Amino acid sequence: MRWCCALMLWLCLCLAPLHTQAKSDELNIAAIPFPSSAPLFLAKELGYYAEENLEVTFQFFDAAQPIAIAVANRQAEIGATAFTAGFYNLAAKDTLRVIAAQSREEPGYRFLAYVASTIAWQQGLRRPEELPGHSLGITQIGSSFHLMAGLLAEEKGFDIDEIELVQLERVSRMVEAIRRNDTDATILPFAQARRLENEGSARILGWVSDETPYQLGGIFTSRHMAEQERDTLQRFLRAYQRAAQDYAEAFHDSGEGAPSQKEKDLTALLRNYIEAPPNVIREGASYIDPQGRLDVASIYRQVEWYKEEGLVDPEADPSVFLDLSFVEGHYNVPEELQQGSRGDKAEH
Known part of the structure; x- marks a missing residue:
């Protein structure tokens, strides 16, 4: 009995470090x-x-x-x-x-889309470079969406101040703003952009990857x-x-x-x-x-x-x-x- 107890104790002591090492x-x-x-x-x-x-x-x-x-x-x-x-x-x-x-x-990969509301599309907004004079929904000033608009302005030769930037805090609110025609345009990931287009609430104007890769x-x-x-x-x-x-x-x-x-x-x-x-x-x-x-x-x-x-x-x-x-x-x-x-x- 003493031999068995000693053996069990020895096994526990030997295996304990292995258990500790295996912890993720x-x-x-x-x-x-x-x-x-x-x-x-x-x-x-x-x-x-x-x-x-x-x-x-x-x-x-x-x-x-x-x-x-x-x-x-x-x-x-x-x-x-x-x-x-x-x-x-x-x-x-x-x-x-x-x-x-x-x-x-990267050109050829369609992740982020420039999206126009139905009304803005009907009124003639067809391409990303036509955003001056329109409102653009973004999360906030200083966001990546703000940067994308700025890079587009540089690429197309207009001043970003020609776009009315509307801060909406979250992507979900940007989606709803387009659906309700509260903003003329926004920039959205493909899934949200395609969903809006399929339901007839928006039209895709182009892709950030094709206009301003970064x-x-x-x-x-x-x-x-x-x-x-x-x-x-x-x-x-x-x-x-x-x-x-x-x-x-x-x-x-x-x-x-x-x-x-x-x-x-x-x-x-x-x-x-x-x-x-x-x-x-x-x-x-x-x-x-x-x-x-x-x-x-x-x-x-x-x-x-x-x-x-x-x-x-x-x-x-x-x-x-x-x-x-x-x-x-x-x-x-x-x-x-x-x-x-x-x-x-x-x-x-």
Whole structure:
């Protein structure tokens, strides 16, 4: 009996450390349930996080700014959303680190649409460059929608002040404003834009990706996580990159033919997060770099545009919050980041 008890005690002592080592690290990811965040969701559904010993939960929002705040306040470990003036102001205070790319507006990929209300269409609004003299619903001044309007104004040679910007706080209110003809136009993700068009409440004018391609969003974390939890972030990014590669194989250049079996399978998984029919998810699949590589020059240009509008601190410096060491091969990296410690692994 004593021998048995001693053996049991020895086994418990030996196995206890193994149990401790097997405990998963928990990550709370803040995001918007849009196709632009698809690899985040696929990595969970396909078990890639679990394989990296990560237990992931999602916290969903209806606008970009609260996501940046949640990560800066360490209420979430990871954030994924479009870049905004508010994001850049927070990041400039050395609270956030951008570590990878989310979605990019790339020609041929129809994610964000310029949308006209039925009445505005009937009155002659047909193209994005005809927005001057009309009202445009956005979430808020300094939002990514504001930036898209500004980039369009630059590209087409008109002043953004020629557009009446209507702040509606949330994407859901932008949808309703178009449905009620309260604004002449807005910018919406494909699913919402196509739904409005199918019900006869709006018409699609064009695509942001075709007019002003740019780095829409990123994957970011707090400075604390980047400095103190590097191993956890590396495991997260390995899972994310695997899912991004799967997404690219299924949805990039999928064409007009019948969807592949992989595309069908991934679409079914994405419907657990994205409220849209399978064909809408397919048609509105945004471009996502398979390795999570950023167009760094685009981020610099965005910060400059917000500065010109008086919405970002004049001293804001992207080199403070861009940590390019987690992912190799970022695009258009300025010399200062190629030489800096955070950009040592980046490629021009």
